[in-house]
Amino acid sequence: MTSRKRMIRALAIALLAVLPAAPFIAGQNLEDKVHVRTLKNGLTVLLVERHGAPVFSTVYGFKVGSVDETPGITGTAHLFEHMAFKGTPRIGTTDYEQEKAILAEVNRVGREWSLELAKGDRADKDKLERLRRELTELEKKQAEFIVKDEIDVIYSNVGGVGLNAGTGTDQTSYIISLPSNQLELFCLVESERIRNTVLREFYIERSVIQEERKQTTDAVPARLLNEMFMGAAFIAHPYGNPVVGWASDIDSVTLEEAVEFKNKYYTPNNCVLTIVGDVYPDQAWPLIEKYFGDIPRGPEPPVLRTREPKQLGERRVRFEFEAEPMLMMGFHKPTFPAREDAAAAVLAQILTSGRTSRLYRDLVQDKQIAVSVNAYSSPGVRYPNLLVFNAVPRHPHTVEDLERAVLEHLEKIKTEPVSDRELQRVKNAIEAQYVRSMSSNMGLGFTLLRYELLFGDWKLYLAYKDLVTGVTAADIMEFAKTYLTPENRTVAVLVRKSAAS
């Protein structure tokens, strides 16, 4: 999958202004800078040399996210991402052979406990208590062999910063930035992790994630609203599930299920690695080959068959909570590399990007119905997604007032072409964004990773610029007429409990 490269016909770019020649601008130049290799096992590696400070940033990702989860195990992609920091047979343990026996017991008791938990009200309370105690005892026993958070310690020691990972709907990414004398250490540790993560402390980490969900979703009104909005917008496709998972699934997913999930997706042939910074390809390739080259290729990941059926009428969600009101509105649309997706991106900028955008100027600045209005594509890009409008009303204006005002603007887009100056502003912004996107090692790494991993070729990042700068006023009008329709619309509002009748 990742090694199937599609060559793109380079389109002639009419630059808006002749930029002075600089060492690192525009597409042509980036093509010279990005070195690509696909190892025998299917792992694709992108190297970019930037010899500013003696540091490099790496981000590698697997093409797996919450969209690859099935009912009952939502949140597992994210849970495994946490587990990937627990070490390997060599890192994080004083005696793996002894630990392994305890781990098998943890696995057995943990499964029994989780399955009992999943019975909810019908669970046997005494049995739960007994299993919980048993599990705690085993965890204590295992702890004697554990070297706490050793991956963190190893990287901290050599001056690594930003060791982290992120799970989204489409991909899971692992990041670290290191001084440039630490490339071999990076290769060693990360190849170990990809080869063989040991899921120690699984049930403690599951508890951490229960708290994470409470902290980052249940206590954050905007996040809860988004969760309900997506759930209504997607009735079949897993894009409707929260990345962090439903609380009941987080409570009962087992160590075994997490391992099974990992084995399906965490393979070199489902992975792209980017390294950007003070590295020399001649020195880097042998190290990469030595450490990553012999990780066994895995099976091809399963294909997601479910497609979201066409929406045949408006869907509305009313969410009552102890917080000030908010509004979300979304329309199903195709994803990259469809032309409609590019038209939507330009339209979103015309409507909500910057102080001269239409909705900001009219609704935030002049009428003061809202304090903010944002439009963007969500929740992922691998499959057809939504153009989402996220708006916050200003008291005493209501979500209903705001919804009407936004819809009026969308109607106008269907009947009057956007002006040349508006289009030009957005195109200038996109051109400049391409220049600015190269100013950070990590930022550039993330961008290259996304295109290479999700669409099979990093050069699509350059092609995307041509796509969006080629959007016309007619394209935008066509998009609005086709997709911004009442029957293709989902609306979710957050209102105060007291205001709910």
Added chain:
Amino acid sequence: MKAKTIFRIATACAVLACLGLTAAGQKHPRDLGPAPDLEFKLVPPVEFTLSNGIRCLFIEDRELPLVSLRGVFKGGSLYEPAEKSGLASLMGTVLRTGGTKKLTGDQINDELEFIAASIESMAGSETISVVGSALRKDFDKLVELYADIVRNPEFRQDKIDLARNQSLESMRRRWDQPMLVARLLFSEKLYGSDTPFGRRATPASLASIARQDLLDFHAGFFTPGNMILGIVGDLSAEEAREAFEKAFGTWPAKPVVLPDIPRLEERADGTITHGFRDTPQGNVIMGHLGVERGHPDEFKILVMNDILGGGGFTARLMRELRSNRGLTYGIYGGVFEGPAGNRGVFQIASQLKADKFVEALEIVKDIIRDMQNNLVTDEEMAVSKNSLINSFVFRFQEKSQVLAQFMGLKVQGFPDDYFDTYIDNIRGITKEDIRAAARKHMDPDRMIIVVVGDEKRFDKPLAEYGKVESIDIKALQEAEKVPAK
């Protein structure tokens, strides 16, 4: 300032005592041997002063066709009149949005956004910053607009009303998340609502601010002698100086008098403040006053913070409460320096599992006491110092960061050679230093503890843990509401 400083960083091996198995091609990192030494040259910015006294810092960066400006003025919310709380923030916003004598705010928006450039201004507690960014080809336009905004803001009434209305709306919304509420209460408890540090803008204080107040506040701080102007980008020092001289040279110098900031008194007395919120976790912030900027213990505190609660997963708070027990998604804390000659804050904040909440608070106190009673381990010392020393280079990763770091020194009054001695200062810290700093700068029994949550969900009543004062969050929230226009 010296021409350049060269740091040679020898990377120590981890001090980890454990045995492992090695298979072919796979080994434990400790078997790698030391990495090659790293050399890193820190080139400080070029400094020059304009004819009217503006101090400038310049860094050449030819990598991309971009330029960035960063101007900093002393001034900010600590210096606003007590009854006009919110003035600095309003001024900081409307400076940019309210237009200049020549151009309306909307005209400036249009000019900047069409060329994908930006200028933004914001007021902090002791500084007001104006930052700008553009493609190199638009440098002249950027500087022209930037100087006009800094020198001749018009503060048009419609944009004052807009900013005020936006502020009122964020006041309504600052009660929407339990941790935000905890922050409000903590700051009020720690500093007192009668000091510039603890005062909050309210609808009433915002209503009392008139256009003339913004003009006066601007005039009080925006003068050449009170400005440090930094620039980084695709141009030469000469080009930068010429452009600045043209844009700012005719701006007359005048003296600035910064009002005195009253000294903070320690009010922390060990009480627990509890506000009810129907929310799944216990939200807590605990602490007392911290230290003044440039405190002699600065480097002891830096290493201590790293071991206590700042150094990611290797920190004790994170390890014990998250990694070992699964009681939280995150817990952070440390002793911090304060602004404007005042003490900062020592604080620990977390969102904790409700049915283990009081148990968790006790563990936190134990962790603090342990650092006061016992020496930290050799391994913790080694990891922390190595981490701080070896990651030092990341402060200077981008040229814009180099500029920001050196401007920070200037603004905060640190010596020019601060970075030259930084690594040696960390190297010299001992385990005894950490214990002494922990004793001197943290007092677990004196900490005020602010809790927002539902006590019914907690493992124990808070009263069993300390003296509790209840606060009615709903009443506070209602008292702030004003009839909207």
